[in-house]
Amino acid sequence: MADKFSMQYINGGWREGSSDHVYENVNPYNGEVVARMKLANRNDIDEAYQAAKEAQKIWAQAPADEKKQVLRCAAQLMQERKDEYIGIMVKETGSSFVKAMSEFMVSVGNIMTAIEYADRMYEPQIFPGAIPGKENHVYRHPIGVIGLITPFNFPLMSAMRVIAPAIAVGDAVVLKPDSGTYMSGGPFLADIFEQAGLPKGVLNVVGYDIAEVGDYLIEHPVPRIISFTGSTAVGRHIGALCGQNLKRVSLELGGNNPFVVLEDADLDAAINAAVFGKFFNVGQVCVGTNRMFVHRKHYDEFVRRFAEHAGQLPYGDPIDPKVIIGPLINERQMQKVLRIAEDAKKDGARVVLEGQRIGNVLTPFVFADVKQDSRLAQTEIFGPIATIIPFESDEEVLEWANNTEYGLSGAVFTEDLEKGIAFARAVESGMAHVNDATANMDMNAPFGGEKSSGIGRYGGEIGLEEFTTVKWVSVQTEPRKFPF
Template sequence: MSEKYNKQYINGAWRDGSSKQVYDSVNPYNNEVIAHIKLANRDDIDEAYEAARVAQKAWAKSSADERKQVLRRAAGLLMERKEEIIGLMVKESGSSAVKAGSEFMVAVGSIMSAIEYVDSMFAPHVFPSLIPGKENIVYRYPVGVIGTINAFNFPLYMALRVVAPAVAAGDAVVLKPDSQTFITGGPIIADIFEQAGLPKGIVNVIAYDVAEVGDYMIEHPVPRIMSFTGSTSVGRHIAELCGKHLKRTSLELGGNNAFVVLEDADLDQAVDAAIFSKFMNSGQVCVCTNRFIVHRSLYDAFIERFVERAQQVPHGDPADPKVVIGPLINERQIQKVLGIAAEAKQDGARLVLEGKRIGNVVTPFVFADVDPQSRLAKTEIFGPIASIIPFDTEEEALAMANDTEYGLSGAVFSRDIVKGTAFARAVESGMTHVNDTTINMDMNAPFGGEKSSGIGHYGGEIGFEEFTTCKWVSVQKKPRAFPF
């Protein structure tokens, strides 16, 4: 690992932050210290935003070919370092090899997808007018500087789904990864783009302690958009601050995703997807399944097969490529998950598989007959606890799926594709998948939530537009007749 990966990256310079505080980045499996990171303060945030503001003015004038060349080189450099970066993700975030490998490929996909949208910045849309002799033209522009604050669980992908389209659009970025996954969420990306020839100041990386700098990154006058991935409570706070300052937001927040198994579902297919949907990254995925809502005719068989499979999911050191369930990210999350399981037992949910703590790993808990109104069914768990709930009618299942403040992802299983698609469309979420896992990421599809799961999208043309703005120019080609 490069020695500069514990540094801030501001205006093309690798340096320590100006705060007196030092953050120790640790391997969540064995608590081994990976790096000592000297944190940033408000002065560093000022410098990063000012560098981005100045650099963006010039980058906005770059050609489509210049942007594409940088992005292609970045994708190539990333691929050259695939095994190294996957290893760092396993070490820094506790990701399994399967999860780290999957995240790596969608991160590369974010860059390749962004290349496809560069030309749209240089292709104005011309449309007719009701006024005789007038031509209407809409020009697309970069929005300017983007501030982005990301979560720990998909650090590489979360950063690149903002940085790549921003570079393609002609924007600049100040990136604040979660300190727990600072290296794979920030410096690696800065290093790749620096080597790819991106001008200094377009991508800046900082890490700080919120207790020291407060909301300064959000309220700073330079960024025109704040992108945030994390909890709904923090997202609401950021939205309030941005509303006060009339800044745009792109927020991917919490989820309480439902996985619905209809009466005509292929049970084997559903169980396969259910195991993946719950235990990928030890359940620390915003789009993982929280609630399995299963038709009563399949209910007992689903529980039996799900529990049997859950017992077989390998757990332990994520450095072992066979391991699926690795550590939870920190002690606070371990205590939260164990506390939810203890409360569920007290509330009367039927425990059909009891998990346990082994070091920093928590093995699967499975609860059946879960009360849809219980804390277990209402909480985004972010851990390996499965809740299974029976239903009798499709109307009842849909009502249960939608009875949540969240609306991020969902899944429905049915042999009838028309019925399954109709059900998916009726689920109040930004994404719902038919006969597939709740965990889906397609670089050409809009990834985002409804209700308390967020505002805006990442990915695809709709996601690209989040980081652009437009201007209407009309041209009157012959004299216009006015009424007075």
């Protein structure tokens, strides 16, 4: 199985890539090699896209019941192999057991939610026209082939939220997982859907070195949409390429998510949500809490209790189910987070809790008295550094919450739910939560951001629209009178 999980999956076949390059996939906690993968090159990408193009034409015509059966079977197989997958994810990605289990269950939920999409493809919208005898039909069609690029932090969920609806509506997919979490984010899914009876070519998985392949997966003429989850800088580049080639694009990018504790907040609930939102997956979460704004009334107590709670989080090898703070994904990420911490000290932020590097694990930092326009407050950290900022009024904190190029998620704590909803709606983000953490997921809700946090949505009603297209067919039921 380990051999299969280090291979490319193209047109229903497991094989090594055609590149001369070999990638070593390592356990981020202890540096041990988990797998060695012979990478793909442009020829492999060509084959994957061609297979997807041909398979999609046939799969689009498959009955809804066949599509639903594949998805139901895939969900059942996922549940049967849960322990196997959790073990792979913990070892390959450094995820805590809590995080791995959460991601797994959300991904199964993505499959179950997508099942209903299959029937929706056969339910046209019909309405009368302004012209006498005119009847309008709007049909939903598969968009075609999707190029899918997923990140290291949530490799299974980021892939499944696209693959499941794609299968339901009759699309095909060429998936490029992050190389560092390749097994968790690619071959495992291909193996599941292969066993579930998905026809060959509908799902393909390729892993490659960008230095060798470049933007070929994006610029290739076959895919009609590129779905990417990752940094804003890369997302801008992909968006520009898609614009040049008139492809649709779906982008979930960076975030600088505000967590606001208003004067009338339940402080116990706020602290619990803040700790979870900040340190879930060691802060490597796009919707994680990045800036905590706390009203002066609660500020000192919040800072003290939050730091105490953070300092008590179990850390170490994530193979231990009790561990919450596991390793960062790689040394590059470790150095980036350490630089952010050092810069924050130089800029005068108060160190309430000093994080420690222990091997590849970084324990939590907590900084207080942070200026809202400082480098720390304006940086997407993606690590276990908490930033706490005091404020005096609701008007002030709303302005500060929106003082960022990003607009992914947000949270506000208050006993006044109407005020909380109004505040959440005023936050310039694609998502906002009242009396809950910034890190939230519901398969029936639209997930995505505004401003520099992306374009498009996953999940819910809009998730169906993201990977389909519509066609207007008008039917003239009686002779039309023309002006000439």
